[in-house]
Amino acid sequence: MRILLTGASSFTGAWFAATLAGDGHDVVGTLQGKAADYPDLERRRIALLLGAGVKLVEAASYGSAAMLDLAGQGFDRLCFHASDVRDYRSADFDLGRAVSANLTGMRATCLAAKAAGTGRMVWTGTVFEPGAARGDQLDQAITPYGLSKWLSWQALEFYAAEAGLALGKFIVPNPFGPLEQERFCTYLVKTWISNSAPEVRTPDFVRDNIPVDQLARAYADFTALEPGMAQAQLCGPSGYAESQGDFTARFAREIGSRLNIPVPFKLAKQIDFSEPMRRIGLGGVETVWDETNFWDRLARDYAERLMPPRASHLD
Numbered sequence: 514m515r516i517l518l519t520g521a522s523s524f525t526g527a528w529f530a531a532t533l534a535g536d537g538h539d540v541v542g543t544l545q546g547k548a549a550d551y552p553d554l555e556r557r558r559i560a561l562l563l564g565a566g567v568k569l570v571e572a573a574s575y576g577s578a579a580m581l582d583l584a585g586q587g588f589d590r591l592c593f594h595a596s597d598v599r600d601y602r603s604a605d606f607d608l609g610r611a612v613s614a615n616l617t618g619m620r621a622t623c624l625a626a627k628a629a630g631t632g633r634m635v636w637t638g639t640v641f642e643p644g645a646a647r648g649d650q651l652d653q654a655i656t657p658y659g660l661s662k663w664l665s666w667q668a669l670e671f672y673a674a675e676a677g678l679a680l681g682k683f684i685v686p687n688p689f690g691p692l693e694q695e696r697f698c699t700y701l702v703k704t705w706i707s708n709s710a711p712e713v714r715t716p717d718f719v720r721d722n723i724p725v726d727q728l729a730r731a732y733a734d735f736t737a738l739e740p741g742m743a744q745a746q747l748c749g750p751s752g753y754a755e756s757q758g759d760f761t762a763r764f765a766r767e768i769g770s771r772l773n774i775p776v777p778f779k780l781a782k783q784i785d786f787s788e789p790m791r792r793i794g795l796g797g798v799e800t801v802w803d804e805t806n807f808w809d810r811l812a813r814d815y816a817e818r819l820m821p822p823r824a825s826h827l828d
Contacts, residue, residue, distance in 0.1 A: 515539045516736065517588040519580075520595025521569060522551060524693050525637075525685060527558035528729040529594060531565035536733055540566075541588070543573035543580065543595070557818075558692050576618025584622045587629035590736055591622075593669065594637045601658040611661035616668050623669075623676040633679040633740045636669055638662055640686045640721060640792055645749065648719070648791035655788050679740035683732055684749035686794040690725030690807065691814035698722075698764060701778070702815050705769070710777040716758030717783045721793035723752025724807045730800040749795025771812035772820070 516533055520526040521542025534540045544551075548559050548571060562569060573579035575595070584591065597611035626634065640646035641659025654660035666682065673680040689698045704711035731750040738745035753760055758780045769776035 514589035514737065515541075515587075516590040516592060517541050517543070517583055517586075518592040518594055519543045519573075519575070520637075521562055521567065522548075522555045522558050523595070523598075524558070524690075525688050525725060525728065525732075526594045527561050527692065528690070528725045529592070529732045530567045531561050532726070532729040532733045533736065534562075534565040534567050536737070538737075539568075541568045541570060541583065543583070544569055544571045545574045545595070547571050554692065554694065561692065575614065575616070575622070580618060581621060581625055584625040584631075585629045587631065588626070589632050590635060591626050591631050591633075592635045592637075592736060596637070596662065596665070598658065602656065604657065606657040606661070608657045608661050608664075611658070612664050612668075615661065615665040619669060620672045620675070623672045623678055627676040627678050631678065633681060633738075633745070634669075634673060635681045635683055635736050636666060638666055638682050638684045640684060640749070640794060642666070642684075645684045645795075646686075646721075646792050647795060648793055649789035653789070655792060679745070681735065681738070681745045682747050683735050684747070684795060685728065686721035686723050686750070686752060688723050688725045688728050689811075691811050693725070699815075699819070701761065701764060701776075702768060702772075702819055705772075705774055705776050706820055708775070710779050712779045712781050713757055713761050714781045715783050715785055716756060716761070716780040717790065718757050718788065719755065719791040719793060720757055720760070721751050721754045722760050723750060723794070724802070724804075724811075726807055726810075727752060727800055727802045730802055731798045734800065747795075748798060750798040750800070751794035751796040754793040754796075767808045768812055768815065771808065772816060 516538050518530050521530045530542045597614040600606050639662050641655040642663040643654050701711050735748040765776035
Protein backbone atom coordinates (compact mmCIF):
# COMPACT_ATOMS: atom_id res chain seq x y z
CA MET A 514 0.00 0.00 0.00
CA ARG A 515 0.93 3.65 -0.43
CA ILE A 516 0.70 5.35 2.96
CA LEU A 517 0.98 9.02 3.89
CA LEU A 518 1.80 9.67 7.55
CA THR A 519 2.03 13.15 9.08
CA GLY A 520 4.32 13.94 12.02
CA ALA A 521 7.04 11.56 10.87
CA SER A 522 9.83 13.15 12.93
CA SER A 523 8.00 12.74 16.24
CA PHE A 524 9.02 9.93 18.60
CA THR A 525 6.08 7.65 17.82
CA GLY A 526 5.71 8.92 14.25
CA ALA A 527 9.23 7.82 13.33
CA TRP A 528 8.63 4.35 14.71
CA PHE A 529 5.23 4.06 13.03
CA ALA A 530 6.57 5.08 9.62
CA ALA A 531 9.67 2.88 9.86
CA THR A 532 7.59 -0.14 10.89
CA LEU A 533 5.12 0.39 8.04
CA ALA A 534 8.01 0.65 5.59
CA GLY A 535 9.53 -2.49 7.06
CA ASP A 536 6.30 -4.29 6.23
CA GLY A 537 6.82 -3.46 2.58
CA HIS A 538 4.52 -0.45 2.27
CA ASP A 539 5.46 2.63 0.24
CA VAL A 540 5.51 5.23 3.01
CA VAL A 541 5.70 9.00 2.67
CA GLY A 542 6.21 10.99 5.87
CA THR A 543 5.67 14.71 6.30
CA LEU A 544 7.84 17.20 8.16
CA GLN A 545 6.65 20.64 9.24
CA GLY A 546 9.98 22.26 8.44
CA LYS A 547 13.31 21.57 6.75
CA ALA A 548 15.10 18.43 7.90
CA ALA A 549 18.43 20.26 8.18
CA ASP A 550 16.92 22.68 10.70
CA TYR A 551 15.79 20.04 13.17
CA PRO A 552 17.69 19.47 16.45
CA ASP A 553 19.86 16.42 17.02
CA LEU A 554 17.20 14.06 18.39
CA GLU A 555 14.83 14.70 15.48
CA ARG A 556 17.70 14.26 13.03
CA ARG A 557 18.37 10.85 14.55
CA ARG A 558 14.75 9.93 13.97
CA ILE A 559 14.97 11.21 10.40
CA ALA A 560 18.00 8.97 9.90
CA LEU A 561 15.90 6.03 11.13
CA LEU A 562 13.21 6.94 8.60
CA LEU A 563 15.61 7.28 5.69
CA GLY A 564 17.30 4.02 6.61
CA ALA A 565 13.91 2.29 6.50
CA GLY A 566 13.17 3.68 3.05
CA VAL A 567 10.58 6.27 4.10
CA LYS A 568 10.26 9.17 1.68
CA LEU A 569 10.07 12.57 3.39
CA VAL A 570 8.28 15.73 2.27
CA GLU A 571 9.43 18.90 3.99
CA ALA A 572 7.32 21.95 4.88
CA ALA A 573 4.07 19.97 4.70
CA SER A 574 2.11 21.11 7.74
CA TYR A 575 -1.67 20.85 7.87
CA GLY A 576 -3.34 23.27 5.47
CA SER A 577 -0.18 23.91 3.45
CA ALA A 578 -0.09 23.65 -0.33
CA ALA A 579 2.27 20.68 0.02
CA MET A 580 -0.17 18.83 2.29
CA LEU A 581 -3.12 19.41 -0.03
CA ASP A 582 -1.04 18.28 -2.99
CA LEU A 583 -0.12 15.07 -1.17
CA ALA A 584 -3.73 14.39 -0.19
CA GLY A 585 -4.66 14.56 -3.85
CA GLN A 586 -2.15 11.89 -4.88
CA GLY A 587 -4.40 8.94 -4.05
CA PHE A 588 -2.71 7.21 -1.13
CA ASP A 589 -4.32 4.00 0.10
CA ARG A 590 -4.04 5.24 3.68
CA LEU A 591 -3.92 8.79 5.01
CA CYS A 592 -2.61 8.77 8.59
CA PHE A 593 -3.11 11.92 10.65
CA HIS A 594 -0.48 11.52 13.36
CA ALA A 595 0.89 15.04 13.75
CA SER A 596 -0.68 17.11 16.54
CA ASP A 597 0.21 20.22 18.49
CA VAL A 598 1.92 18.85 21.62
CA ARG A 599 3.80 21.93 22.84
CA ASP A 600 3.72 21.95 26.65
CA TYR A 601 1.31 19.03 26.51
CA ARG A 602 1.66 18.25 30.23
CA SER A 603 1.03 21.83 31.32
CA ALA A 604 -2.22 23.16 32.71
CA ASP A 605 -1.45 26.24 30.58
CA PHE A 606 -1.48 24.22 27.36
CA ASP A 607 -3.04 26.43 24.67
CA LEU A 608 -6.22 24.51 23.84
CA GLY A 609 -7.45 26.87 21.14
CA ARG A 610 -4.09 27.02 19.38
CA ALA A 611 -3.78 23.23 19.40
CA VAL A 612 -7.24 22.52 18.00
CA SER A 613 -6.76 25.16 15.32
CA ALA A 614 -3.36 23.71 14.34
CA ASN A 615 -4.69 20.15 14.27
CA LEU A 616 -7.61 21.07 12.00
CA THR A 617 -6.12 23.66 9.67
CA GLY A 618 -7.13 22.71 6.14
CA MET A 619 -8.64 19.44 7.34
CA ARG A 620 -11.90 19.69 5.39
CA ALA A 621 -10.08 20.44 2.14
CA THR A 622 -7.63 17.63 2.86
CA CYS A 623 -10.43 15.09 3.42
CA LEU A 624 -12.24 16.16 0.25
CA ALA A 625 -9.03 15.97 -1.81
CA ALA A 626 -8.22 12.54 -0.40
CA LYS A 627 -11.68 11.21 -1.23
CA ALA A 628 -11.55 12.59 -4.76
CA ALA A 629 -8.16 10.92 -5.26
CA GLY A 630 -9.45 7.52 -4.12
CA THR A 631 -7.98 7.25 -0.62
CA GLY A 632 -9.38 4.12 0.98
CA ARG A 633 -9.09 4.90 4.68
CA MET A 634 -7.87 7.49 7.17
CA VAL A 635 -6.29 6.77 10.55
CA TRP A 636 -6.23 9.32 13.37
CA THR A 637 -3.99 9.06 16.41
CA GLY A 638 -5.74 9.65 19.74
CA THR A 639 -4.58 9.42 23.34
CA VAL A 640 -5.71 7.81 26.59
CA PHE A 641 -5.78 11.36 27.96
CA GLU A 642 -9.04 11.88 26.05
CA PRO A 643 -12.50 11.22 27.45
CA GLY A 644 -13.79 7.73 26.70
CA ALA A 645 -10.55 6.44 25.17
CA ALA A 646 -9.22 4.16 27.88
CA ARG A 647 -9.95 1.94 30.85
CA GLY A 648 -9.83 3.25 34.39
CA ASP A 649 -11.37 6.03 36.44
CA GLN A 650 -13.28 9.19 35.48
CA LEU A 651 -13.41 8.07 31.86
CA ASP A 652 -15.82 10.83 30.89
CA GLN A 653 -13.15 13.43 31.67
CA ALA A 654 -10.04 14.51 29.79
CA ILE A 655 -6.69 14.41 31.56
CA THR A 656 -5.07 17.79 30.85
CA PRO A 657 -6.08 20.37 28.23
CA TYR A 658 -3.96 18.41 25.75
CA GLY A 659 -6.27 15.42 26.10
CA LEU A 660 -9.23 17.70 25.56
CA SER A 661 -7.62 19.15 22.42
CA LYS A 662 -7.23 15.68 20.95
CA TRP A 663 -10.86 14.82 21.66
CA LEU A 664 -12.18 18.05 20.16
CA SER A 665 -10.01 17.57 17.09
CA TRP A 666 -11.29 14.01 16.71
CA GLN A 667 -14.91 15.17 16.86
CA ALA A 668 -14.28 17.61 14.03
CA LEU A 669 -12.37 15.07 11.95
CA GLU A 670 -15.25 12.58 12.30
CA PHE A 671 -17.54 15.25 10.86
CA TYR A 672 -15.24 16.06 7.93
CA ALA A 673 -14.60 12.38 7.16
CA ALA A 674 -18.32 11.61 7.13
CA GLU A 675 -18.95 14.60 4.88
CA ALA A 676 -16.30 13.39 2.44
CA GLY A 677 -17.44 9.77 2.65
CA LEU A 678 -14.07 8.52 3.93
CA ALA A 679 -13.61 5.49 6.18
CA LEU A 680 -11.97 6.53 9.45
CA GLY A 681 -10.19 4.61 12.20
CA LYS A 682 -8.83 5.78 15.55
CA PHE A 683 -5.61 4.48 17.10
CA ILE A 684 -5.24 5.37 20.78
CA VAL A 685 -1.77 5.82 22.26
CA PRO A 686 -1.03 5.30 25.97
CA ASN A 687 2.40 6.37 27.35
CA PRO A 688 5.14 5.23 24.94
CA PHE A 689 8.80 4.90 25.82
CA GLY A 690 11.81 3.57 23.98
CA PRO A 691 14.79 4.46 21.79
CA LEU A 692 14.87 8.03 20.49
CA GLU A 693 12.34 9.23 23.07
CA GLN A 694 12.24 12.86 24.09
CA GLU A 695 12.96 14.16 27.59
CA ARG A 696 10.34 12.33 29.62
CA PHE A 697 10.09 10.17 32.73
CA CYS A 698 12.33 7.31 31.59
CA THR A 699 15.05 9.63 30.32
CA TYR A 700 14.87 11.48 33.64
CA LEU A 701 15.48 8.20 35.47
CA VAL A 702 18.53 7.28 33.39
CA LYS A 703 20.08 10.74 33.54
CA THR A 704 19.70 10.80 37.30
CA TRP A 705 21.30 7.36 37.67
CA ILE A 706 24.19 8.37 35.42
CA SER A 707 24.82 11.33 37.73
CA ASN A 708 25.03 8.86 40.67
CA SER A 709 21.83 10.09 42.26
CA ALA A 710 18.53 8.48 43.17
CA PRO A 711 15.52 9.79 41.23
CA GLU A 712 12.29 10.39 43.10
CA VAL A 713 8.96 9.13 41.81
CA ARG A 714 6.41 11.65 43.04
CA THR A 715 3.25 9.87 41.86
CA PRO A 716 4.03 6.19 42.49
CA ASP A 717 0.37 5.25 43.09
CA PHE A 718 -0.99 6.33 39.73
CA VAL A 719 -1.69 3.33 37.51
CA ARG A 720 -0.57 4.18 34.00
CA ASP A 721 0.11 2.33 30.77
CA ASN A 722 3.75 2.53 29.69
CA ILE A 723 4.14 0.78 26.36
CA PRO A 724 7.38 -0.04 24.49
CA VAL A 725 7.42 2.02 21.34
CA ASP A 726 8.21 -0.88 19.00
CA GLN A 727 5.27 -2.87 20.41
CA LEU A 728 3.08 0.19 19.90
CA ALA A 729 4.37 0.63 16.34
CA ARG A 730 3.66 -3.01 15.54
CA ALA A 731 0.05 -2.57 16.65
CA TYR A 732 -0.21 0.66 14.62
CA ALA A 733 1.08 -0.95 11.45
CA ASP A 734 -1.31 -3.88 11.80
CA PHE A 735 -4.25 -1.54 12.44
CA THR A 736 -3.39 0.72 9.52
CA ALA A 737 -3.28 -2.22 7.12
CA LEU A 738 -6.85 -3.31 7.95
CA GLU A 739 -9.39 -2.92 5.19
CA PRO A 740 -12.21 -0.35 5.43
CA GLY A 741 -15.45 -1.80 6.70
CA MET A 742 -13.85 -4.33 9.05
CA ALA A 743 -15.10 -4.01 12.61
CA GLN A 744 -11.52 -4.10 13.91
CA ALA A 745 -10.63 -1.13 11.71
CA GLN A 746 -12.73 1.31 13.73
CA LEU A 747 -10.77 1.51 16.97
CA CYS A 748 -7.52 0.19 18.42
CA GLY A 749 -6.11 0.88 21.89
CA PRO A 750 -3.04 -1.25 22.67
CA SER A 751 -1.83 -1.72 26.22
CA GLY A 752 1.71 -2.26 27.50
CA TYR A 753 2.90 -2.38 31.11
CA ALA A 754 -0.32 -1.41 32.87
CA GLU A 755 0.80 -0.99 36.47
CA SER A 756 1.52 1.60 39.13
CA GLN A 757 4.27 4.08 38.38
CA GLY A 758 6.14 2.70 41.36
CA ASP A 759 6.03 -0.83 39.93
CA PHE A 760 6.98 0.39 36.49
CA THR A 761 9.98 2.24 37.92
CA ALA A 762 11.12 -0.97 39.58
CA ARG A 763 10.70 -2.87 36.30
CA PHE A 764 12.58 -0.19 34.36
CA ALA A 765 15.40 -0.14 36.93
CA ARG A 766 15.85 -3.92 36.72
CA GLU A 767 15.98 -4.01 32.95
CA ILE A 768 18.14 -0.94 32.36
CA GLY A 769 20.43 -1.28 35.37
CA SER A 770 21.48 -4.80 34.41
CA ARG A 771 22.19 -3.77 30.83
CA LEU A 772 24.08 -0.54 31.55
CA ASN A 773 25.80 -2.02 34.60
CA ILE A 774 25.07 1.02 36.76
CA PRO A 775 23.45 1.41 40.20
CA VAL A 776 19.76 2.21 39.86
CA PRO A 777 18.43 3.34 43.25
CA PHE A 778 15.16 5.26 43.36
CA LYS A 779 12.83 6.74 45.95
CA LEU A 780 9.07 6.43 46.00
CA ALA A 781 7.62 9.58 47.52
CA LYS A 782 4.44 9.58 49.56
CA GLN A 783 2.01 10.71 46.89
CA ILE A 784 0.15 13.92 47.65
CA ASP A 785 -0.89 14.88 44.11
CA PHE A 786 -4.20 13.25 43.16
CA SER A 787 -5.24 15.79 40.56
CA GLU A 788 -5.51 13.10 37.90
CA PRO A 789 -7.51 9.85 37.83
CA MET A 790 -5.83 7.07 39.78
CA ARG A 791 -6.07 4.61 36.90
CA ARG A 792 -5.94 5.37 33.17
CA ILE A 793 -4.72 2.60 30.85
CA GLY A 794 -5.15 1.42 27.27
CA LEU A 795 -8.18 -0.43 26.02
CA GLY A 796 -6.20 -3.65 25.60
CA GLY A 797 -7.19 -6.67 23.58
CA VAL A 798 -4.52 -6.11 20.90
CA GLU A 799 -2.15 -9.00 20.23
CA THR A 800 1.22 -8.31 18.62
CA VAL A 801 4.29 -10.41 17.92
CA TRP A 802 6.95 -8.66 19.94
CA ASP A 803 10.47 -9.42 21.20
CA GLU A 804 10.63 -7.98 24.72
CA THR A 805 14.30 -8.81 25.32
CA ASN A 806 15.36 -7.18 22.07
CA PHE A 807 13.43 -4.04 22.99
CA TRP A 808 15.23 -3.60 26.32
CA ASP A 809 18.59 -4.36 24.70
CA ARG A 810 18.01 -1.73 22.04
CA LEU A 811 16.77 0.84 24.54
CA ALA A 812 19.85 0.38 26.71
CA ARG A 813 22.11 0.85 23.68
CA ASP A 814 20.26 4.03 22.79
CA TYR A 815 20.74 5.45 26.29
CA ALA A 816 24.41 4.46 26.28
CA GLU A 817 24.98 6.18 22.95
CA ARG A 818 23.04 9.35 23.65
CA LEU A 819 23.38 9.92 27.39
CA MET A 820 26.46 8.18 28.79
CA PRO A 821 30.10 9.25 28.57
CA PRO A 822 32.23 7.20 26.17
CA ARG A 823 33.10 3.72 27.51
CA ALA A 824 30.96 4.35 30.58
CA SER A 825 28.71 1.37 29.89
CA HIS A 826 29.56 -2.31 29.48
CA LEU A 827 27.32 -2.92 26.47
CA ASP A 828 28.76 -4.95 23.62
